[in-house]
Structures are given as C-alpha cells and as structure tokens.
Amino acid sequence: MVTYKSLALRGIAAGGIAGVASALVQLLVTEIPIRAALAVEEARAPAGEQAGHSHGGEDELVSRGAQIVGGMLGVVIVGIAVGLVFATAYALSKRWFAGSSPFTRSFAFGAAVFGAVALLPWLKYPANPPAVGDPETVNYRTALYLGVVVAGLVIVWAASWLAERLRAQSQPVRTTAVLLAVAAATAVVLLAFPAPPDTIPADMPVNVLWQFRLSSLAQLATLYVGIGVVFGLLVDPATRKAEARVAEASV
Amino acid sequence: MTSPAASLSAVRVPKWAFAVSLLGLIVTYLVLQENGLALGAGSELLHEFFHDGRHALGVPCH
Numbered sequence: 001m002v003t004y005k006s007l008a009l010r011g012i013a014a015g016g017i018a019g020v021a022s023a024l025v026q027l028l029v030t031e032i033p034i035r036a037a038l039a040v041e042e043a044r045a046p047a048g049e050q051a052g053h054s055h056g057g058e059d060e061l062v063s064r065g066a067q068i069v070g071g072m073l074g075v076v077i078v079g080i081a082v083g084l085v086f087a088t089a090y091a092l093s094k095r096w097f098a099g100s101s102p103f104t105r106s107f108a109f110g111a112a113v114f115g116a117v118a119l120l121p122w123l124k125y126p127a128n129p130p131a132v133g134d135p136e137t138v139n140y141r142t143a144l145y146l147g148v149v150v151a152g153l154v155i156v157w158a159a160s161w162l163a164e165r166l167r168a169q170s171q172p173v174r175t176t177a178v179l180l181a182v183a184a185a186t187a188v189v190l191l192a193f194p195a196p197p198d199t200i201p202a203d204m205p206v207n208v209l210w211q212f213r214l215s216s217l218a219q220l221a222t223l224y225v226g227i228g229v230v231f232g233l234l235v236d237p238a239t240r241k242a243e244a245r246v247a248e249a250s251v
Numbered sequence: 252m253t254s255p256a257a258s259l260s261a262v263r264v265p266k267w268a269f270a271v272s273l274l275g276l277i278v279t280y281l282v283l284q285e286n287g288l289a290l291g292a293g294s295e296l297l298h299e300f301f302h303d304g305r306h307a308l309g310v311p312c313h
Binding site: 008034062066070074084085089122125128129130133141142145146220 | 262274275278283302303306307309310
C-alpha cells in the first residue's frame, strides 16, 4: 500500500535533487550572461542612483556574492516546494497515463508541467536579464505571467480529460486528436495574451539577451523535467515493492 | 495481476495534503514573486537576496 506521506517525501527529495542540479546550471551557465547584463546596468548610471534597486556598489542591500548564493538557494527552495506540490498532483492524477509504469507517468507529468509553467510563459514573455524591465510595469507583467501559467495548467488538465474521453478510439487517432487540441489551445493562449510591455533597451547586446534566455530555459528544463525523472525513479521501485507485497498477501 | 494504475488508485490523499501543497505554493510565491504585497518592507531584502534565482527562472523582475 502506497501512502500519500511516502509520495510526499519522495516529492521533496526529487525537488531537492532537481533544484540542486538547476542551481548548478545557474552557477555555471546562467551567471555568465547575468554578469554581462549587470555590467550593462553599471555602465548606464553611477552606482546606487537607481531607485530601490542595487546590484553592488556603496549602498548595497545584499552583496553580489550573497546574491549568487541566495539565487542558488532560492532555486533549491523552489525545487523542494514544487516537488511537494508535484507529488500531491501525482497522487491525485488517477487518469494521467493510466496503465503506464509509474516512471513513465512521472516523467510525462514532469515534461507536461515544464511545458505549462515554463516553456509556454517563456514563449510568450521570454525571460529577461537584469538591466531589462521597467519597475513601473512589474505588477502588470507578473499578472500576465501568472495568467499564462494558469492557462498552461488548464491545457494540461484538459488534454488529460480529452484523452480519457477518447479512450474508445484507436491509439493513433487518440494521440493525434489530443496533440492537435493542445496545439490549437496553445495558439489561442499565445494570440489572446497581450504582447510583452517592455522594450529591450538599445544598450543591451542581443547575444547577452539570448544567451540569458536560453540559459534560463535550460535551467527551467533541468528543474521541472528533473523532478519528473527523479520522482519517477524514486517512486517506481517503491510501487513495485508495494504491489509485490499485495500479491504475496493475496496468495 | 495488479496494474500500476490500480496500485496508485489505492493511494488515499488526506485533507492535510492540500494544506501542505498550499504551503508549497506560498513558499514558491515568497521566493519568486514577492514584491511587497505580503511582507512590506522586508520584501526588498528577500527580493535582492533571491535576485539571481528570480531572473534565472524567468519570473518578471523589477
């Protein structure tokens, strides 16, 4: 018998492991364009003159070194928190790839969550490095971003519902129908949400911008797909052991 | 022969699981989104400390 508690603990472990992997990607990959973007910001105005925001200089709130460590710690904390929510959703998702192995279910779920809460918002509102972004519009941008995340999760839920409804169809027809529906819904979301409100400042080099965006996407994939893979690895043998015990007891 | 799905449907999700999940979402919000709504003045310190992580995970920032 698999308990919720055992799944939740594995979710926390999977989130922690994927979070550490994502934090390492940040340290080794994403910090390179962040450093370049901070140099652009520094060159723009004398240190400390930007209202309410600092990345070093005389009046810094948090030192650069602390920001690097804090940023990595933040990724690990988010990984653990997401891992816990992931485990709960997994425990509730009875129809998600029902009949497949727990590893396949977990991996497919991690990939779908990555698509919904990372890839879709990344396509509509690509990640921006420091020195891009108007502080005046941050609440508006946050609302748009969260709106796309919610829309993405609704698409995943609806795809699972549709797949269940089409169970009588043959596998190729069912897969094609679900994929077409997901593509159409994604297109509607991308067209319906307004364009990103910020213009990219002229002094931000295009290669720094895109190096940052692709690094960010790699890091998000490491986190979300990582949770799906690690949780699948942790949960699969455990479930098989529980099944073996049930089989033994019923003999 | 029990299928994997059959063994999973045996998982009973207790009520406190939803409280625990809500806690997970709140922690995610505080690390990634907090701009002064929940913590007021303390949020600026939090924002600056987790700064690089917020940018790296693609969350709108300042």
